[in-house]
Amino acid sequence: MTGVQTCALPIWEPQYLPTPLGGLAEGAANFAEGNQTNDVMNLAWSETHVFNASMVNEFRLGYSHVNTVRLQPFADQGGLNAQYGIQGIPDTPPNGGLTQINISGLNQLGGHNNLPLNEVNGNLQVHDNLSKQWKSHSLRVGFEMQRVKVGVFSAQFPHGYFVYSGQYTTVPGGNAASTGIAQFVIQPIASNLTNGVSYEGGANQVEVSPMGQEDYRRPYYGTFIQDNWNVTRKLSVNLGLRWEYYPLPHDNYGADANFLPGTPFVNAEYIIDSRRKSTPLSPSFLSALQTNGIQLMYTDNQQLGDVSKKNIAPRIGVAYQLTSKLVVRAGYGLFFNGIFNVGDGANVGNNYPFAFGLNLTPANGNLPLSTNGSIGPIESGLINVPITPSQIGRASCR
Numbered sequence: 001m002t003g004v005q006t007c008a009l010p011i012w013e014p015q016y017l018p019t020p021l022g023g024l025a026e027g028a029a030n031f032a033e034g035n036q037t038n039d040v041m042n043l044a045w046s047e048t049h050v051f052n053a054s055m056v057n058e059f060r061l062g063y064s065h066v067n068t069v070r071l072q073p074f075a076d077q078g079g080l081n082a083q084y085g086i087q088g089i090p091d092t093p094p095n096g097g098l099t100q101i102n103i104s105g106l107n108q109l110g111g112h113n114n115l116p117l118n119e120v121n122g123n124l125q126v127h128d129n130l131s132k133q134w135k136s137h138s139l140r141v142g143f144e145m146q147r148v149k150v151g152v153f154s155a156q157f158p159h160g161y162f163v164y165s166g167q168y169t170t171v172p173g174g175n176a177a178s179t180g181i182a183q184f185v186i187q188p189i190a191s192n193l194t195n196g197v198s199y200e201g202g203a204n205q206v207e208v209s210p211m212g213q214e215d216y217r218r219p220y221y222g223t224f225i226q227d228n229w230n231v232t233r234k235l236s237v238n239l240g241l242r243w244e245y246y247p248l249p250h251d252n253y254g255a256d257a258n259f260l261p262g263t264p265f266v267n268a269e270y271i272i273d274s275r276r277k278s279t280p281l282s283p284s285f286l287s288a289l290q291t292n293g294i295q296l297m298y299t300d301n302q303q304l305g306d307v308s309k310k311n312i313a314p315r316i317g318v319a320y321q322l323t324s325k326l327v328v329r330a331g332y333g334l335f336f337n338g339i340f341n342v343g344d345g346a347n348v349g350n351n352y353p354f355a356f357g358l359n360l361t362p363a364n365g366n367l368p369l370s371t372n373g374s375i376g377p378i379e380s381g382l383i384n385v386p387i388t389p390s391q392i393g394r395a396s397c398r
Helices: 176-185 283-291
Strands: 002-017 034-052 055-071 100-103 117-134 137-154 161-164 205-208 212-230 235-245 257-260 269-273 295-299 311-323 326-333 358-360
Touching: 100 176, 161 176, 283 295
Parallel strands: 100 161, 269 295
Antiparallel strands: 002 034, 034 055, 055 117, 117 137, 137 212, 161 205, 205 358, 212 235, 235 311, 257 269, 311 326
16 A cells, blocks of 8 residues: 655745835845845655555655845846946946945945845755564664755855045044045045155955855765564663764865865865866965965865764663553663755855955055055946956955
């Protein structure tokens, strides 16, 4: 005899979240702006087969899929920054819209950071359990397989972030927040004063993060055998043994890198998936590795590490009925678990050269971002800011 159950639940949730200022100015205080859709699919299928009165098999299959897309209002309009005289902004769709401008005392202008975002979370689960009743034993054996997928296309500051806090224009001891607009309009020029500071003006902080793609896979495997044994009318013993394997997550296209701490010039390593040997590295990064005694390694191990395959977990439980109203129970078990961030979190795909951010601030609060005014004025945008893995310098990378 066979019983089958199937369930499918698709959900599509489109939303539009208006921005405070409207139009190209946007002015959103967080990334909950513009168009957002959640495409959700849940599938479940189970089959129960009764072989005879003492043996039953249960098979279950489940899949969940969530695709969240967040787009700023002008995501599909590239080149808007150049139209307004702001150069070098990577605003090709879906990264369109005005760059992010923060002037102290005013609403933020432009699209908020962390947009656009396209995130996919998928989870496939397969279970099978076989139950057999044999004399005083209730036997169960089974296995479980799980496959987690996390795909994220985003960046923290994909279209740039310019801060005008007023630190260049405030009166000493005064309120810098009230002079941000003055700092925004001042053009950095060479000073003609004795001991004057040249090229002071423009932004006092610039951030940018190039768009990046993560496509993670994380499988899990487990199997078990269990025996519920009624030794006597009063004594029951539960015996079990479980094996589990938690492979490390890996990127489907090799966009993984990790630092393995060790003794400098002995076994400290920075490892990258060998499938990405063609990804360029900056001379500054390579110099930093060499200076600090860290060896650059490319590996064919797509997990960038090794985990134990000997996770064998015994379990035992005992129940004894002392009286008609009192049962004494005792148990022992060994358990294993694997932790994985569902979403864009502490994954090794967030390491250089596959993900990085530049945070440019003056070495001294009274000095400009650059000694020649090439970085900081809004019209210069990001044209003089290195935003590729082969160009960045360690002083500006975070």
